[in-house]
Amino acid sequence: MPAKKRQDNIARVATEFVSARRSASALVDYPGTMPAALAEAYAMQDAAIALADRVIAGWKVGRINPPLEGADRLAGPIFADQTFDAGETPRAMTVYAGGFAAAEAEFLLRIGAAPDPAKTHYTLAEATALIDRVCVGIEIASSPFGGINDHGPGVTISDFGNNNGLVIGPDIADWRDLDLNQWPVELTIDGASTGIATAATMLDGPFGAARFLFELMAQRGIALTPGQWISTGAVSGVHQVEIGAQIAAIFDDRLMVACSIAAQ
Template sequence: MTVPAAEPATRFDPNAVARAFVEARRAARALPGFPGPLPAGLAQGYEAQEAAIRLWPDTVAGWKVGRIPEDLQAELGAARVMGPVFAGNVWLADPARPTPLPVIPGGFSAVEAEYVFRLGADAPEGKADWTPEEALALVEDMLAGVELAGSPLSTINVLGPKVVASDFGNNAGLVVGPPIPGWRERPDAVPSCEAYVDGKLAGRGSPQSIPGGPAASLAFLLGACAGRGRPLKAGQMVTTGAASGIHDIEAGQSARIVFGDVAEIRCEAVPATPKDQGGSTDDHRSRPD
């Protein structure tokens, strides 16, 4: 008796997508393509992201915010896309030595200069509309930082924001540098940033490179997280956008991110290794008493 071959899935399955991405990330293994039909929109991408957060055995220590290209914003009904940053993937920059950045061979990896907010207060549950001024009232510090964008899927950015949303917002980690002094009193004095890969200038930017500025990114995130039942918490970090651009990096390459005379963050891309299995942890999702 001949057993008919299984037919390929024709519907987007957020749980199957989440499992595929989580298993590939934990195994440090590249994916040959998107695991199944593409999400129809950002909402389906975030369904997969939520399922993956439940599978990932770590605490959500913060969030990344990325910009959606202008030509896709009307179609997707959004100007920004978000993803979680996990506690085990937050590294403190060491002035004495480069920070190792684990990248999946054959996947996607890039470095981005980031203006990072550290929250000093919890966001109230249920508040979905935020102005940039209201958002800044929750902030304790602005820090210099570097986002490691990364995914097992090499084409994640080519496939677009819906796919980016489905895989942790294309985030693989955050390097946290020192606080930027006087950022609140003198926002015009916040230093510009430059990103170098293997010693060559890859991009430069400033807070003005982010549409609406970093506070607009935070205001978006506060509303989006409230809508997902994940109000932001004191101590969480928020990367506000790729101020210098997105700069591909491979294992063996180095990066240097400079914020004027405030910070110089050095990184070195290394091959990712498989992670040990473990249980899930609290991820700051709001729960009823």
């Protein structure tokens, strides 16, 4: 595709996704030509972030399986106005009616010290050292485009990585002394279990997701700041949900976080 046409397509995709999210309008078809490479997908995401003009409270990290262009994870922004502490009463989290909607049980890491913006390689220990808090949580994945997960990671990346919210649950005390990769994690929908899994099956675990994000953002030229959250990936899978569903995520039978699902 010629450079001018490519740039026009990037702008069109970003504009239409942002517009659809603002108006809560479903998109039957992808709003343009699908990205041919991850760099083009992130260019669409960057353009959409600029158009949305919203405060970013953190970043979601998801799996690319099988890997593409040497990448086995992807990232997208989590906006502050869709980031909530769980509280005592399950909060209603919104999804796009007619689009895609899912809930995911995830370990959440808070950045305690800003990564060096010029550093593009981290060891797992270096990445972990930049984290100051670990919580359990639920990521809400939703997009106006119902087929967002059906066309490869580039399409997912292009619409904010398919994120539409984050529920921050209880803190994990003494997390530096625990092997979180061995914790059984379960997501229930309306009281029915969707299965149990551990982060040991997720590449190099939650802190590996932080390492990936630090390296990716240095490459993209995006500064990460203390206090931002990293939603590290769906431990027990991506589970589609309906409006009105009641969601609970249970971690090692000791910590739980819950929410309900409502229309955007």
